[in-house]
Amino acid sequence: MNQYVEHSGCGAEADLISVDQALSLILEKVQSLDTETVALSKALNRFLADDVYSSINLPMFSQSAVDGYAIVATGHISAQTQFELVGELRAGQSTDICLTEGQAVRIFTGAAIPQNTTTVARQEIVQSIENKILIRQDLAIHIDIRDAGEEVASGQQLAQHGQQLSIGAIAALSMAGVKVVKVYRYPRIAVVITGDEVASQASDLTTGQIFDANAPLIQAWFEARQQKVSIFHVADHEDALTELFHQLKDEYDLIISTGGVSVGDYDLIRPVALKVGFEQIFWKIKQKPGKPMLFAQYRNLNSHHCCLLGLPGNPAAVYVGMQIYTSTLLNALQNQRQMPNWFSGKMTHTLKPDARERFLRMSAQFDQGELQLQSLSKQQSHMLTNLMQANCLVRVPANESIQIGQCLTGIFI
Amino acid sequence: MNQYVEHSGCGAEADLISVDQALSLILEKVQSLDTETVALSKALNRFLADDVYSSINLPMFSQSAVDGYAIVATGHISAQTQFELVGELRAGQSTDICLTEGQAVRIFTGAAIPQNTTTVARQEIVQSIENKILIRQDLAIHIDIRDAGEEVASGQQLAQHGQQLSIGAIAALSMAGVKVVKVYRYPRIAVVITGDEVASQASDLTTGQIFDANAPLIQAWFEARQQKVSIFHVADHEDALTELFHQLKDEYDLIISTGGVSVGDYDLIRPVALKVGFEQIFWKIKQKPGKPMLFAQYRNLNSHHCCLLGLPGNPAAVYVGMQIYTSTLLNALQNQRQMPNWFSGKMTHTLKPDARERFLRMSAQFDQGELQLQSLSKQQSHMLTNLMQANCLVRVPANESIQIGQCLTGIFI
Numbered sequence: 007m008n009q010y011v012e013h014s015g016c017g018a019e020a021d022l023i024s025v026d027q028a029l030s031l032i033l034e035k036v037q038s039l040d041t042e043t044v045a046l047s048k049a050l051n052r053f054l055a056d057d058v059y060s061s062i063n064l065p066m067f068s069q070s071a072v073d074g075y076a077i078v079a080t081g082h083i084s085a086q087t088q089f090e091l092v093g094e095l096r097a098g099q100s101t102d103i104c105l106t107e108g109q110a111v112r113i114f115t116g117a118a119i120p121q122n123t124t125t126v127a128r129q130e131i132v133q134s135i136e137n138k139i140l141i142r143q144d145l146a147i148h149i150d151i152r153d154a155g156e157e158v159a160s161g162q163q164l165a166q167h168g169q170q171l172s173i174g175a176i177a178a179l180s181m182a183g184v185k186v187v188k189v190y191r192y193p194r195i196a197v198v199i200t201g202d203e204v205a206s207q208a209s210d211l212t213t214g215q216i217f218d219a220n221a222p223l224i225q226a227w228f229e230a231r232q233q234k235v236s237i238f239h240v241a242d243h244e245d246a247l248t249e250l251f252h253q254l255k256d257e258y259d260l261i262i263s264t265g266g267v268s269v270g271d272y273d274l275i276r277p278v279a280l281k282v283g284f285e286q287i288f289w290k291i292k293q294k295p296g297k298p299m300l301f302a303q304y305r306n307l308n309s310h311h312c313c314l315l316g317l318p319g320n321p322a323a324v325y326v327g328m329q330i331y332t333s334t335l336l337n338a339l340q341n342q343r344q345m346p347n348w349f350s351g352k353m354t355h356t357l358k359p360d361a362r363e364r365f366l367r368m369s370a371q372f373d374q375g376e377l378q379l380q381s382l383s384k385q386q387s388h389m390l391t392n393l394m395q396a397n398c399l400v401r402v403p404a405n406e407s408i409q410i411g412q413c414l415t416g417i418f419i
Numbered sequence: 420m421n422q423y424v425e426h427s428g429c430g431a432e433a434d435l436i437s438v439d440q441a442l443s444l445i446l447e448k449v450q451s452l453d454t455e456t457v458a459l460s461k462a463l464n465r466f467l468a469d470d471v472y473s474s475i476n477l478p479m480f481s482q483s484a485v486d487g488y489a490i491v492a493t494g495h496i497s498a499q500t501q502f503e504l505v506g507e508l509r510a511g512q513s514t515d516i517c518l519t520e521g522q523a524v525r526i527f528t529g530a531a532i533p534q535n536t537t538t539v540a541r542q543e544i545v546q547s548i549e550n551k552i553l554i555r556q557d558l559a560i561h562i563d564i565r566d567a568g569e570e571v572a573s574g575q576q577l578a579q580h581g582q583q584l585s586i587g588a589i590a591a592l593s594m595a596g597v598k599v600v601k602v603y604r605y606p607r608i609a610v611v612i613t614g615d616e617v618a619s620q621a622s623d624l625t626t627g628q629i630f631d632a633n634a635p636l637i638q639a640w641f642e643a644r645q646q647k648v649s650i651f652h653v654a655d656h657e658d659a660l661t662e663l664f665h666q667l668k669d670e671y672d673l674i675i676s677t678g679g680v681s682v683g684d685y686d687l688i689r690p691v692a693l694k695v696g697f698e699q700i701f702w703k704i705k706q707k708p709g710k711p712m713l714f715a716q717y718r719n720l721n722s723h724h725c726c727l728l729g730l731p732g733n734p735a736a737v738y739v740g741m742q743i744y745t746s747t748l749l750n751a752l753q754n755q756r757q758m759p760n761w762f763s764g765k766m767t768h769t770l771k772p773d774a775r776e777r778f779l780r781m782s783a784q785f786d787q788g789e790l791q792l793q794s795l796s797k798q799q800s801h802m803l804t805n806l807m808q809a810n811c812l813v814r815v816p817a818n819e820s821i822q823i824g825q826c827l828t829g830i831f832i
Binding site for chain 1: 459460463464477478479480484486508509510511512513514527528529530531565570571577578582585586587588589590591593594595596614615616617624625626627628629630631632633634635636638639640642643645655681682683684685732733734737738761762763764765780785786787788789790797799801802803804806807809826831832
């Protein structure tokens with residue numbers, strides 16, 4: 007401290023980029039990971055790397071839609087017509103029964119209808135008397151039959167490249183007999199928690215130290231996505247951090263760090279990252295919380311890429327970093343170059359302007375088809391407890407007084 | 420088939436209960452499981468069995484909100500005032516520095532402010548010259564200080580009994596030093612897949628058989644909730660099913676079955692369940708898909724309860740069964756007696772009436788704060804592929820023509 011020092015600032019600055027610019031840069035600059043073929047049962051929430059076509063008809067064979075009787079008649083059946091009952095077919099049974107006119111078989115939902123079947127009579131409109139059945143209502147042709155291929159024809163597209171495999175998608179592909187899928191590889195992720203102030207055990211807690219919320223937050227965030235990550239704690243020492251980054255950059259596809267990314271004298275993430283070969287894509291976003299966010303990329307001689315998302319240390323900034331930026335980045339690494347799926351909702355009260363765009367923790371409720379947004383108290387970047395009540399993060403544009411009824415965008419959390 | 424037979428029907432019937440009645444019966448009749456104490460890190464999505472109070476202040480100590488200088492002055496500081504620089508404090512450092520008037524220490528975000536500090540000057544408004552600093556703007560007292568306990572005071576309630584532990588809740592409790600929580604036990608769940616028509620391997624597929632969508636669907640549904648379940652396949656034979664139910668009822672808290680629950684001659688779930696000691700709570704809901712849904716409970720001599728949710732075999736009915744009924748039941752088992760958290764949205768087109776309430780797979784999109792609902796094709800109970808496009812299940816009331824702009828309720832999927 008022997009020389010004249012001008013510190014750089016922490017407020018809104020001219021060289022900051024906007025939230026949308028930061029997200030666009032992530033989508034633009036990230037290289038997709040390679041693809042792999044995995045069992046469908048292991049592919050929940052992964053993104054398809056190929057279109058998927060059905061190799062079968064759905065339904066696979068024409069079948070009864072009800073419990074009833076498969077019948078052969080020349081056309082429309084009038085009430086009180088009788089048919090000869092010649093057998094029974096349960097779901098799963100294969101059949102070589104070939105019905106002729108005037109015949110019927112007892113049949114159950116999902117069972118293949120015999121050859122020549124012209125219609126199915128649901129059991130509610132049938133009386134069975136020994137080896138005959140009586141149809142009690144008029145019955146048209148081709149009733150209660152699920153035709154082979156009526157949902158999907160063999161060769162038809164089932165799912166498209168880029169589609170995320172939801173629970174429903176897994177079920178639908180299973181039904182079509184799909185056993186393996188080609189998907190983008192999920193990134194290998196290292197989480198680096200910095201900060202001498204972070205104690206992991208209460209017994210370690212000395213004056214000036216705090217309990218760590220960031221590692222539990224990030225761990226839970228990935229657990230909710232059925233993913234595990236490796237967590238590293240590192241002190242605010244340049245050598246230790248340099249050695250850790252040297253090691254991680256070639257082994258992981260993504261490093262998420264918390265803390266040490268601002269302009270303070272002990273904010274080592276950026277200088278160390280640049281020193282070990284990362285190239286800065288952006289640093290500092292005109293947002294609150296989470297202004298000094300860093301995004302950088304490293305590429306080694308084997309063309310392995312490693313992304314670094316440097317989140318600030320304040321837990322609310324980490325929360326926004328995970329929900330908004332990490333999720334976008336993970337999708338981009340899996341070749342999904344899409345902005346977050348913002349909802350729009352209507353503010354139920356006014357908000358004062360702020361020089362930076364804010365992500366406010368709010369409570370959203372549906373009312374008559376409209377999403378009503380109510381902000382919560384205690385929004386500062388070192389505060390988290392309002393997440394007990396919040397169900398969404400809402401974007402509040404910079405330098406704007408927000409009016410009642412004004413539409414804002416956000417995500418459910 | 421020697422006698423006169425009247426089959427019961429598959430359409431809307433007088434003795435069916437409504438969707439709301441079925442859900443109410445689940446909430447009313449289910450006995451909560453006992454509680455257990457688990458590590459907070461293992462408690463994602465679990466429900467608290469106790470209120471949680473903070474044993475510390477948050478923040479734990481008064482600290483700087485910025486990188487800057489902690490200062491002692493008598494009051495408001497005028498621009499161009501100088502202070503003596505007597506040291507430096509980083510986050511995590513404990514301090515016995517006791518400042519006196521006219522003194523300042525360099526301080527970083529999150530570091531404990533020294534005793535007697537009256538305000539903090541952020542570094543942007545400070546020039547440091549050797550062992551002195553110059554404040555370049557007027558500065559009020561008590562600026563950029565996070566006061567001990569300003570978010571939460573020691574002893575204050577952090578979370579309440581019944582609250583589900585979201586990612587944000589885990590992070591907030593971690594920040595307050597909470598290490599373990601008392602939660603309701605998660606049920607032990609057995610899944611019973613019935614149906615001779617279900618082949619699990621393509622090589623087993625003979626005419627009349629189909630690929631199973633139900634086991635993959637249920638497995639993925641629980642995987643998305645970080646839970647594992649035991650899956651049992653059983654043929655449509657009374658002895659096999661009886662033996663299985665005998666075994667499962669004392670070992671599990673919940674049995675979810677698929678198929679075999681209608682009125683067909685081979686629908687064995689209900690008769691077997693009643694035979695082994697389950698008591699029926701309801702059977703058949705006036706809904707589409709999934710009418711012949713069974714809910715029953717068993718209680719053994721040790722007061723162990725086992726619930727049985729018998730879902731129909733059609734995959735769309737299983738899907739609705741999981742998303743609407745299983746989720747409500749799982750919450751009730753964990754003492755959360757609340758209806759699903761229905762959204763409301765506005766229909767973008769008309770719908771024809773149907774005798775039963777329907778759960779239609781739809782695509783929902785936000786537009787200017789309103790949720791717009793668009794139904795998809797291929798809604799029959801044996802069809803699933805529209806789940807590739809659907810993002811919600813919407814309730815369409817029975818016997819009602821739905822108009823454009825009409826509000827309907829549903830859940831996101």
